[in-house]
Amino acid sequence: MRIFGVVGWKNAGKTGLMERLVTEITGRGFSVSTVKHAHHTFDVDHPGKDSHRHRIAGATEVLLASRNRWALMHELRDEQEPTLAELLTNLSPADLVLVEGYKRDDHPKVEAHRAETGNPLIAPSDASIKAIAADVPLQADRPVFDLNDTAAVADFILVQVGLSSANEEASRSAAQQHPQPPPLRNDCFALPPGVDWTPVDDALSLLKQRLHPITGIEALSLAEAEGRVLAAPVTALRANPPHANSAVDGYGFAGGVPDEAPVSLPLMEGRSAAGVPYEGEVPPEHAIRVLTGASLPVGVDTVVLDEDVVVGAGQVAFRGPLKRGANTRKAGEDVQESATLLPAGRRLTPADLAYLASGGVAEVPAFRRLRVAVISTGDELVEAGSPAASGQIFDANRPMLLAMVRRFGFEALDLGRMPDDRAAIAAAFDRGAAGADVILTSGGASAGDEDHVSALLRERGAMQEWRIALKPGRPLALGMWHETPVFGLPGNPVAALVCTLVFARPAMERLAGGNWLDPVGFDVPAAFEKRKKPGRREYLRARIRDGRAEVFPSEGSGRISSLSWAEGLVEIADGARHINPGDPVRFLPYGSFGL
Ligand SMILES: Nc1nc2c(c(=O)[nH]1)N[C@H]1C(S)=C(S)[C@@H](COP(=O)(O)OP(=O)(O)OC[C@H]3O[C@@H](n4cnc5c(N)ncnc54)[C@H](O)[C@@H]3O)O[C@H]1N2
């Protein structure tokens, strides 16, 4: 077990340093447990609690457990106080145990020191103290850190216990306040040897396995966090509701009412309103005015609705039956304190912001937005709005891809159109690599004379030509331009859209730190007939009318009008299939792809 201690005289800042070290080291992905030596009178239990009663009755150990935590209390009674080594055997495995106190044990330690306490240093007489964390500059024969430079103290401890090398720490400190994810390895797009036409699912699972987050981490306020990806799980700082409260406007009292017999209770002076609780206690057989959201006063556990009462002469009268607890909300019924609210990888929705706020969370760790450079290639392309010679067409892919990138929650960088010229495309790739995390191109992805995207990647970078058993969208060039992944989409606009939705979007979401995304579809009866060959997956441009999936009459990969006509895709699995009208087909709405 790796252990490191924090020692110091009273008021030397030990507890603050312990607390900051736990935050810092767990924030770097290590699990940390702590041990604290306390005064012999300490007690985590309270007289009157059930666990306390068990103990007083003579139990040797009392194990108290809930959904959130458990605690084991061991009564020493006449036994000897266990040594630190014996105590450590009670802890579950963790990367590091930080120990506060236990000065006389010989594990390595850092000494906390605050000058104003006037105490001398312990270090000169204790070789187990490996460093000092002080609030003033000091001369000493071992490293001295600023008491508040938690990152530096953590770096030192991690190297000492062997959780990190000195080199790693030097480069880490040079990085920003958060650890930066490693770059992608060059072989992340390599297909297993001998693979020719790759089934869609194999290609997807390869990307799913190999891609990992490549952007850094920053802290964001809730106001900035919508649509961003969580870099770590977020836990509730407080329960919601924090206190039992009323779900309605009405009158609170204690206990339920078993039957329909009328009840009349004397009404207390005052009321409990949301945010302005009633501070007094409500005696048994009395009622008090309560409003929706108001904390239940002591002595109240049930509320009867305004609509069900008659009030007069200082009394409130109503009939049952009413269960005990009726019309109230329990403390923590929605969110328990310390519960995990949302996991790492979650892309935050507006509803998530409400959820986080309800748990008292104001700031979240998020991955920086993935920056995606978009480039169109082809001599034939001109910008819509400019004069076009015969043989030229307007660049349709770029506005579509830039907008898709933004819809997916990434930052889009428009690098324009490039002619079929290797040097020009290489220069655009250099600009993309400098200003973005990912490059998305369209055109020139297959192996023709003018297919320079694939040629360049093959020549200068790690290029993988993926021939996917997919229609439309067979050729997909995946490569690395230096350290930047490049998705070379096919030029045909329909293929470019399908490849982006099926491959580039989930892949980019992983690179952005998010979870792998599978579109959620549903089965609907077909409004068409189609015979499909085996050996490839097909996506048809489709929409739902009168509860049936219609498909666009042409499957041409250049039919941009079909993309606009459609509201989603029909996915037909890899095998052969003869679809007749009325047969179920899987419809994937554009929305399920984030559009
Ligand atoms: N001999 C073969 N030829 C082709 C094959 C094949 O297997 N053997 N595959 C076809 C398929 S499928 C596709 S998809 C395309 C993909 O090729 P490229 O990625 O190299 O695309 P280009 O040749 O550059 O362009 C294809 C098509 O798309 C038009 N295009 C390109 N960019 C845009 C844009 N930004 N806006 C609008 N239209 C664009 C381009 O003018 C071509 O018509 O290859 C087939 N050929």
Ligand code: MOO
């Ligand atoms: O990818 Mo191409 O557009 O399949 O036809």
